[in-house]
Amino acid sequence: MIISNIEVIPGRQVATHLGMVQGNTVRAKHAGKDIMAGFKNIFGGELKSYTELLTEAREEAVARMIRQAESIGANAVLNVRFSTSSISAGAAELFAYGTAVVLEE
Template sequence: MLCVSTPDIAGREIKEVLGVVTGNVVQSKHVGRDIMAGLKTIFGGEIRGYTEMLTEARQKATGRAIAEAEAMGADAIVNVRFTTSAIMQGASEILVYGTAVKLG
């Protein structure tokens, strides 16, 4: 499944727009990661535990959007966007959305 952030795919024609697809994950923080994050705020540097956690959440959300597009019979998702929002203290939502299309 092609997933692109552009409105079209170079060299391919969009034959049909099937609709918006989404995928989301609500991810909470882990106590062990919080301890390491607290230390990093003192000494500085990347908080790799959170980076890995958010990377995994983005991959899960993208996979869910792809599954939704495949169920619609899509060949690609165009105009893919990611957004993050705080749901509650210690939990964030990763949302991916785009337009499922059939290619010619």
């Protein structure tokens, strides 16, 4: 499965266009991590636990998008975009979407 955020895969031709696929996940903050982040709000600096949380969540969103693409028989997802929204205090939604295609071998 090739994932790319450009519209072409160099050297390959798109054989079939299968439409949009997407994956999302909603993650809540961990209470313990939240306390640590509270301290960081005094001193400033990177909130490593949040960085990890979001990286993990983004990987999950991409994995779900890939699963959907596989289920419809795609072998690549092009033009992938990421989006974040916070739906409630302390929870973040990570969202990945792209165009599923079948590339010629």
